[in-house]
Amino acid sequence: MFVYLYQLMWLVLRILVNVYEILHFLFLRFQAILLWSYDQQYNSTTITRRDRAFLQRCKTELTKLPRHLNIIIGTDPLARVNESVVARILSYAQIIGIDCVSLYDVRSELNGQILKENLCKSSKSYWNELQHNHYEWGLDIHAPETKDLKTNGCMANGVHSENGSACNGDVYQKKAPAYLKIYNISGVDNRSLIAKICRELFQQRESAKVQSLLADRKQLEQHISDELAKHIQWSCVDPELSIIFNRDICTFGMLPWQTRFTEFHTFETGRYVNAESFVKLLYKYSKCEQRWGK
Amino acid sequence: MWISDYKYKWHEILAMKIMRSGGYIPRHIAFVMDGNRRYAKSQHLRNIEGHSHGFDKLSKCLRWCLDIGIKEVTTFAFSIENFKRSEEEVKDLLDLAREKFLNIINDEAKLNEHGVRILVIGNLNLLPEDLQKLIAKAMTITEHNDKLFLNIAFSYTSRDEMTQSVETILKLGDELQPEDINERLIEECLYTRHSPPPDLLFRTSGETRISDFMMWQLSTTVIYFTNIFWPEITLWNFLSGIFAYQRASIRLEAFKRQKRLEHAQQAKNCNYYSDRVQLFLRTVDSYRKKVLVSLSTSN
Numbered sequence: 001m002f003v004y005l006y007q008l009m010w011l012v013l014r015i016l017v018n019v020y021e022i023l024h025f026l027f028l029r030f031q032a033i034l035l036w037s038y039d040q041q042y043n044s045t046t047i048t049r050r051d052r053a054f055l056q057r058c059k060t061e062l063t064k065l066p067r068h069l070n071i072i073i074g075t076d077p078l079a080r081v082n083e084s085v086v087a088r089i090l091s092y093a094q095i096i097g098i099d100c101v102s103l104y105d106v107r108s109e110l111n112g113q114i115l116k117e118n119l120c121k122s123s124k125s126y127w128n129e130l131q132h133n134h135y136e137w138g139l140d141i142h143a144p145e146t147k148d149l150k151t152n153g154c155m156a157n158g159v160h161s162e163n164g165s166a167c168n169g170d171v172y173q174k175k176a177p178a179y180l181k182i183y184n185i186s187g188v189d190n191r192s193l194i195a196k197i198c199r200e201l202f203q204q205r206e207s208a209k210v211q212s213l214l215a216d217r218k219q220l221e222q223h224i225s226d227e228l229a230k231h232i233q234w235s236c237v238d239p240e241l242s243i244i245f246n247r248d249i250c251t252f253g254m255l256p257w258q259t260r261f262t263e264f265h266t267f268e269t270g271r272y273v274n275a276e277s278f279v280k281l282l283y284k285y286s287k288c289e290q291r292w293g294k
Numbered sequence: 295m296w297i298s299d300y301k302y303k304w305h306e307i308l309a310m311k312i313m314r315s316g317g318y319i320p321r322h323i324a325f326v327m328d329g330n331r332r333y334a335k336s337q338h339l340r341n342i343e344g345h346s347h348g349f350d351k352l353s354k355c356l357r358w359c360l361d362i363g364i365k366e367v368t369t370f371a372f373s374i375e376n377f378k379r380s381e382e383e384v385k386d387l388l389d390l391a392r393e394k395f396l397n398i399i400n401d402e403a404k405l406n407e408h409g410v411r412i413l414v415i416g417n418l419n420l421l422p423e424d425l426q427k428l429i430a431k432a433m434t435i436t437e438h439n440d441k442l443f444l445n446i447a448f449s450y451t452s453r454d455e456m457t458q459s460v461e462t463i464l465k466l467g468d469e470l471q472p473e474d475i476n477e478r479l480i481e482e483c484l485y486t487r488h489s490p491p492p493d494l495l496f497r498t499s500g501e502t503r504i505s506d507f508m509m510w511q512l513s514t515t516v517i518y519f520t521n522i523f524w525p526e527i528t529l530w531n532f533l534s535g536i537f538a539y540q541r542a543s544i545r546l547e548a549f550k551r552q553k554r555l556e557h558a559q560q561a562k563n564c565n566y567y568s569d570r571v572q573l574f575l576r577t578v579d580s581y582r583k584k585v586l587v588s589l590s591t592s593n
Contacts, residue, residue, distance in 0.1 A: 006315035248542035253513030260506035293375020
């Protein structure tokens with residue numbers, strides 16, 4: 001008898017919390033619609049300029065910035081994100097000066113997994129596949145073709161260094177724009193990659209190299225780290241901040257070796273993804289103190 | 295005392311009963327007991343007193359876990375990275391550990407009465423020899439208990455654990471074939487070989503990282519961060535974590551089911567049930583047992 005009463009009380013508690021959560025979600029979606037319709041008044045250039053100014057201002061207040069930002073998209077249907085949201089985050093990351101972004105989408109293609117092709121289309125930006133699952137991304141650079149010094153005749157008249165074209169040419173052609181590195185993390189990069197490295201070591205276990213690694217666990221640990229980096233082809237540090245799009249915090253098994261000191265934050269479900277909400281997470285990251293065991 | 299004689303107030307008993315009746319009680323919970331030093335600082339105490347208060351809270355937590363129906367608890371007591379702390383603090387922490395493991399040996403009857411089995415996970419070779427012996431003895435005398443499994447991560451990091459697992463395969467896997475090695479086999483060589491992965495990770499003090507704790511095992515774990523310092527944790531904080539888990543586990547059910555299927559598939563793919571893999575795993579178990587027995591019986 002009492003058991004049923006306790007179960008009823010638990011159910012009531014769960015319903016109350018769910019109702020609060022739904023109301024909060026609806027409030028955030030309503031707020032999101034307002035912010036989105038406000039943004040519709042402006043063209044994309046104005047919005048980019050506004051976001052750039054805002055992010056640069058915030059950057060001066062941040063005590064630290066992650067060099068490697070990770071995004072985890074979980075299975076929660078309420079926290080669904082599409083390509084345009086990811087593209088927006090990439091643009092904020094590039095503006096604020098983050099070096100690389102890794103993306104781990106747990107969902108299947110049928111359930112809306114972010115596809116590279118759609119992301120390219122949606123972001124309308126420079127996008128280059130360097131190798132498998134490893135891309136270079138940049139905000140659209142409107143480099144007019146007429147700035148080509150050799151074709152516009154400036155070289156011939158000998159005034160190219162004074163007429164401004166050379167200056168523009170320097171900006172557009174000689175100075176490499178800072179591209180964002182993007183890694184698409186898949187299931188094979190997680191625990192199974194450690195197993196793969198173990199298998200490789202096992203195949204050469206009689207060799208002097210492996211025997212020397214077995215004599216010192218620290219060396220073996222370093223070897224696994226190096227091999228993992230080589231396989232994934234990281235050219236930046238391990239993830240420092242991870243934004244999880246899911247109501248509950250879960251790593252979903254992502255990179256168990258590389259995320260030991262990663263700060264995990266969930267993106268509030270329902271909130272509009274704009275420069276302000278993105279920076280809010282960077283402020284949280286900026287406030288955290290890493291003690292490295294000390 | 296490892297399991298506190300916590301006296302519940304009537305409303306706490308009611309809350310415990312309500313939570314229990316909701317189902318979805320984690321089978322295995324992991325605690326990152328963070329904030330002892332900051333608590334000590336806020337109370338103008340010495341660091342070691344903060345750790346001592348932290349231990350008292352652990353014994354209360356173990357009592358709550360037992361009473362709510364949690365079968366397995368893993369606590370992060372001391373990281374390999376903590377050896378970087380000042381010499382004095384490391385010495386104090388190791389002394390505190392000596393005292394507590396000695397208590398286990400002296401309170402053997404009480405622990406057996408509660409059915410608590412102690413397992414210390416970590417790189418014990420990095421610890422002083424006398425402490426290694428105490429730990430081995432504490433593990434040996436409680437190994438037949440099965441009501442509450444208490445895993446204490448001491449001199450532990452997850453990277454070290456994963457490396458140890460690879461090392462075990464390379465050193466003891468003479469009979470293995472390369473195709474036998476996959477993530478399932480690595481998992482079977484971790485310190486937590488006989489434990490299910492944690493269902494809930496509970497971290498105090500407002501930090502939002504995992505700090506190299508059970509990284510391999512956390513793929514479906516619900517992580518709960520709370521701002522309170524560990525020595526200040528109350529039954530209500532504990533129950534909040536449980537309630538968060540109950541709600542999350544309903545939402546993550548499909549993902550967990552999918553992972554369980556993958557896990558079973560991996561066992562098939564790596565000949566897990568073959569004689570040679572099973573023989574290898576028995577060798578690993580007997581090797582570990584031998585080390586433990588020799589440590590606990592040495593003078």
